[in-house]
Amino acid sequence: MTYLPVDENGLITPQQVAEAIRPNTILITIRFANNEIGTIQPIAEIGKLVREKGIYFHTDAVQAIGNIAINVKDMNIDLMSMSAHKFYGPKGVGGLYIRKGVKLVSFMHGGAQERGRRASTENIAAIVGFGKAIELATANLDEYNKKIMALRDRTIDEVMKNIPFVKLNGHREKRLPGNANFSFQFIEGESLLLMLDMKGIAASSGSACTSGSLDPSHVLLAIGLPHEIAHGSLRLTFGDDNTDEDVNKLLEVLPVIVERLREMSPLYENVKRGNVNV
Amino acid sequence: MYSEKVMDHFMNPRNVGEIENADGIGEVGNAKCGDIMKMYLKIENNIIVDAKFKTFGCGAAVATSSMSTELVVGKTVDEALQITNKAVAEALDGLPPAKMHCSNLAEEAIRAAIEDYKRKNGLLDECDCATACGRRCDDIHHDHDHEFNEDDEE
Numbered sequence: 001m002t003y004l005p006v007d008e009n010g011l012i013t014p015q016q017v018a019e020a021i022r023p024n025t026i027l028i029t030i031r032f033a034n035n036e037i038g039t040i041q042p043i044a045e046i047g048k049l050v051r052e053k054g055i056y057f058h059t060d061a062v063q064a065i066g067n068i069a070i071n072v073k074d075m076n077i078d079l080m081s082m083s084a085h086k087f088y089g090p091k092g093v094g095g096l097y098i099r100k101g102v103k104l105v106s107f108m109h110g111g112a113q114e115r116g117r118r119a120s121t122e123n124i125a126a127i128v129g130f131g132k133a134i135e136l137a138t139a140n141l142d143e144y145n146k147k148i149m150a151l152r153d154r155t156i157d158e159v160m161k162n163i164p165f166v167k168l169n170g171h172r173e174k175r176l177p178g179n180a181n182f183s184f185q186f187i188e189g190e191s192l193l194l195m196l197d198m199k200g201i202a203a204s205s206g207s208a209c210t211s212g213s214l215d216p217s218h219v220l221l222a223i224g225l226p227h228e229i230a231h232g233s234l235r236l237t238f239g240d241d242n243t244d245e246d247v248n249k250l251l252e253v254l255p256v257i258v259e260r261l262r263e264m265s266p267l268y269e270n271v272k273r274g275n276v277n278v
Numbered sequence: 279m280y281s282e283k284v285m286d287h288f289m290n291p292r293n294v295g296e297i298e299n300a301d302g303i304g305e306v307g308n309a310k311c312g313d314i315m316k317m318y319l320k321i322e323n324n325i326i327v328d329a330k331f332k333t334f335g336c337g338a339a340v341a342t343s344s345m346s347t348e349l350v351v352g353k354t355v356d357e358a359l360q361i362t363n364k365a366v367a368e369a370l371d372g373l374p375p376a377k378m379h380c381s382n383l384a385e386e387a388i389r390a391a392i393e394d395y396k397r398k399n400g401l402l403d404e405c406d407c408a409t410a411c412g413r414r415c416d417d418i419h420h421d422h423d424h425e426f427n428e429d430d431e432e
Binding site for chain 2: 198216
């Protein structure tokens with residue numbers, strides 16, 4: 001197993017993939033887009049070169065599908081994982097796209113369901129929900145994205161302009177339409193979330209998968225943030241129901257909360273005295 | 279989930295700030311672990327007359343800082359040294375298990391500030407300087423007693 005490191009924006013390059021291929025490589029799997037920092041990988045370019053080498057190409061597109069346009073044929077994707085709850089479908093149902101001709105060995109035995117690929121009775125209601133949800137999510141994708149990208153871009157631009165000692169995590173352009181992720185120096189993420197929550201704003205600092213952990217996000221560490229800055233991260237996700245008013249409110253309360261927490265922080269004292277390198 | 283008292287001390291922390299010419303200053307934790315607590319004490323005739331804090335950390339870290347400043351004021355130096363992490367947590371109606379290390383930090387901040395006071399005043403015994411020096415995150419998360427039970431497991 002070879003793991004590829006990412007750059008400071010969370011990106012890998014097709015060259016990295018090409019150079020990592022060995023004679024016995026049978027599968028390459030790249031996550032389409034990152035859940036925390038929103039960075040979208042160059043899947044089409046990677047798919048092309050992987051196909052030319054005759055290796056299977058899998059992508060975990062759970063964060064991407066229903067949010068950005070994906071064409072498995074054009075992108076030379078052989079296998080693609082999906083989950084309905086990421087595009088307003090029911091929780092507990094997902095899917096695996098399998099390109100015609102790709103043969104998989106079943107890992108759940110005891111029944112011939114799904115043509116022998118996965119034993120056990122199908123959850124039909126959830127599957128129908130998956131189908132309807134992806135239909136709705138992709139029907140007006142361009143229009144939907146235009147709307148939430150405007151909310152996201154205004155948020156990113158204003159936060160970067162109005163709050164000092166802040167860093168945008170993830171690539172500025174190659175990112176999921178609804179994702180914004182910041183690190184605010186000298187403060188800690190949970191405090192930020194609690195104060196936002198008290199103002200009626202739901203956000204997160206890492207991913208739900210790691211909310212029980214006290215360590216900073218492994219994603220933020222992987223893009224090179226030091227621990228103390230990774231601790232002060234805020235992940236905002238914009239969706240269908242968000243409005244301009246929501247962004248107005250966020251932009252009104254966020255700078256006040258950040259300043260309030262910084263006033264409380266011993267790390268900020270030195271900055272105010274002007275004797276620290278930041 | 280935090281208790282109402284924790285949220286109150288987090289949203290309205292008591293005694294935030296610095297004391298000019300403090301008699302004792304203690305700073306514990308480190309930025310890498312995600313929490314730093316700095317405590318300032320004003321001590322007159324061996325009695326703590328004022329306490330202030332600055333904290334970088336989670337909700338529980340801020341709340342335990344706030345509570346411990348309330349607990350130490352009016353106490354003698356020796357009484358303040360008897361304040362345990364458990365007492366701080368109990369005064370806040372409990373902390374979630376994963377956040378108990380924050381109360382260790384509060385206890386250590388009090389000790390460090392008093393140690394600093396003693397050092398400045400030539401009162402420090404040889405063996406007093408035990409607990410409050412640079413720990414690793416793991417130490418803070420795993421030592422002291424963690425039997426404190428909280429119904430809410432998140």
